[in-house]
Amino acid sequence: MVALRDFLQIAGVEGVDKYIFLDSRGKILVNTMKHPATSSTMVFNCGRNLSLIGRSNFKYVVFSKRDGKNILIFPVGKYTLGVVKQQGIKNQVVADAVLVFLNILRKKAYTKGEDS
Numbered sequence: 161m162v163a164l165r166d167f168l169q170i171a172g173v174e175g176v177d178k179y180i181f182l183d184s185r186g187k188i189l190v191n192t193m194k195h196p197a198t199s200s201t202m203v204f205n206c207g208r209n210l211s212l213i214g215r216s217n218f219k220y221v222v223f224s225k226r227d228g229k230n231i232l233i234f235p236v237g238k239y240t241l242g243v244v245k246q247q248g249i250k251n252q253v254v255a256d257a258v259l260v261f262l263n264i265l266r267k268k269a270y271t272k273g274e275d276s
Contacts, residue, residue, distance in 0.1 A: 174257040186201070
């Protein structure tokens with residue numbers, strides 16, 4: 161895994177309003193959520209359910225909220241990333257930008273000989 165300081169750059173990814181990054185036990189590694197304890201439970205449970213139905217088959221899932229700040233959940237190896245998108249930006253735009261960011265981090269970890 162890349163250093164968490166590298167991961168913090170996700171805040172600058174197009175369409176990302178807030179984020180939370182969890183380990184395989186649901187422990188918060190980094191976040192910018194207003195209510196991280198509540199968010200971590202929801203993101204962790206969704207990530208765990210993705211594992212049950214085939215985590216490797218999903219790039220991400222979207223949960224639509226009435227306020228338009230949808231939550232996108234990404235499996236990242238044994239970790240889980242939850243992203244609240246900015247209003248007025250399409251889910252696909254945010255998802256594509258986050259996936260590009262994650263791929264850059266994976267390549268960086270790979271070139272350092274680390275495991276993602």
